[in-house]
Amino acid sequence: MENRVINAAILGAGTVGGGVYKLAQAMEEDIFHKTGARLVIKKMLVRNVNKERKGIPSEILTDDWNSIINDPEIDIIVELMGGITPAKKYVIEALNAGKQVVTANKDLLAEYGEEVMSAAEKSGNDLQFEAAVAGAIPIIRPLKQSMAGNHITEVMGIVNGTTNYILTKMTEKGMDYADALAEATELGYAEADPTADVEGYDAGRKIAIMASIAFNSRVTFSQVYTEGITKISADDIRYAKEFGYVIKLLGVARNVDGQIEVKVHPMLIDENHPLATVKDAFNAVFVHGDAMDDAMFMGRGAGEMPTASAVMGDIIDVMRDIVCDCCGRIGCSCYKKLYVKKIEETKSKFFLRIKAKDKTGVLANIASVLGNNDVSIAQVVQKRRNSGVAELVIITDEVEEKNFNDAMAIFEGMSVISEIAGVIRVH
Structure with missing residues (x-):
């Protein structure tokens, strides 16, 4: 066992790829003792082999995918390129060629x-794809393994x-959305084009991805209702x-009577709920199962080393499987085909802010x-x-989304209503 070597190739030498390489070198002895084999990063696939990458030896850089896929000594492919093309092609070719694959590609897996x-x-x-969701927070493996004894x-x-x-700064400092976004961009939390995040x-x-694993039924990104935070105001x-609420952008997936509800939108959540205390750039996932009741996982959801941590955890897991000759033991968990509801088929409570003419009978x-x-x-x-305009804040009981939308359509045509200033769901 002392001489057992497992070779890996990393696709992509960006922020996360560089972090994984650094972690592999720093943990060399630990990885051996945890797996019974030596990890060697034999090659890294890059677009430009002439670009200097601090801490990464130039001799392992290549722009030739064929030199990786056709190398019989490479056991593990670590895909950290992101996007669909050419990542999808490379991942499938790697699997078909008998390579083990670790990926952090949420776009690929969700679609x-x-x-x-x-x-x-x-x-x-x-x-393995722990790093595809919530960075350093372990959630994929717990959903697949630790919570396997539950109906989630x-x-x-x-x-x-x-x-x-952004929402933390709006809450704690009274900043408006544009200023909070500008600060997030300046600090590196937001990309130059923040659309994917803020929408x-x-x-x-x-x-x-989490819904697919939790409910054992495939859910794709196109089935997820998405609504961003760009309309949230300081008044909201x-x-x-x-x-007594805090506003958070939440991903919510529920199995309701054998049908799946899955959506992302801003939400008012009770200030005493554990998720309400999660601030700044931290992530957290809250899970409810019939046997375990409630569990919450919290930590760094992105960044070079937090994401590299999750990737390295997967690499170590794969190395153990290789050493024990038991690869493929935990595969796809989607053995059911449950119906995924459209948003109008679901129920929610709503926070509604209306500006209306300040005169008798309008509220009625x-x-x-x-x-x-x-x-x-409800309230x-x-x-x-x-100037003759009153602002009403209403919180509803749980209602059918379709019914609520029908009411909003009528409000749009009422002359006594100046503006529907805010509509946010309530947990």
Whole structure:
């Protein structure tokens, strides 16, 4: 065993790829003792082999995929390129060639998970992807293994650090959205184009992956309702606080009577809920199972070393399987085919902020429209009055989304309503 060597190739030498290489060198002896084999990063696939990469020897850099896939000494492919093309092609080719695969590619898994998992199953190889969701937080392996003795009914989480940072600053410092986004960008939490984060797409891909595992039924990104935080205002934050709530961008997946609800949107959550205390760029995932009750996982959801930590955990797991000759032992968990509801088929409570003409009978008219559409009011407060316009803040009981939307459509045509200033779901 002392001389056993397992060779790996890393696809991509960016932030995470560089972090994984550094971690592999720093943990060389630990990896041996944990697995019974030596890990050697034999090659790293890059676009430009002439670009200097600090800490990575130039002799292992290559721009030739064929030199990796056709190398019989390479046992593990670590895909850290991101995106669909050419990552999908490389992952499937690697599995078909008998390589074990570790990936952090949420885009690939959320959209083509069934295809790549099928390739892994047919080849009898490992496909590990802990780093695809929530960075350093262990959630994929617990869902697949530690919680396998449960029927999981809900997975809910803050799985995007950029939006959580923005909402934290809006809550704690009273900043408006644009200023909080600018600060997040300056600190490196937000990309130059933050669309994937602030519109909920990044979180949507992650909740699709978690829902697929938790409910043992395939959920793709296209089935996830997504709504971002760009319309959240300082007023929404302030009023939510008055009602005892905090606003978070949440990914929510539920198994309700054998049907799946899966969505990403801003949500008012009770200030005493564990997720309400998760601040700045931290992530957290809250899981409910019938046997275990509630569990929460919290930590760094992104970044060079937190993500590299999750990748390295997968590499070590794969190395153990290679040494014990038991690769492919935990494959795709999607053995059911459950219906995924459309958003209008689900139920929610709503926080509704309306600016209406300040005159007798307006509140009664609003209440009548809601009542006629089976939308029951739990709380209503009249806030500021200004130039003949009053601001009403309403929290509803749980209602059918379709019924609520029908009421909103009627409000749009009412002359006494100046503006529907805010609509946010309530946990």
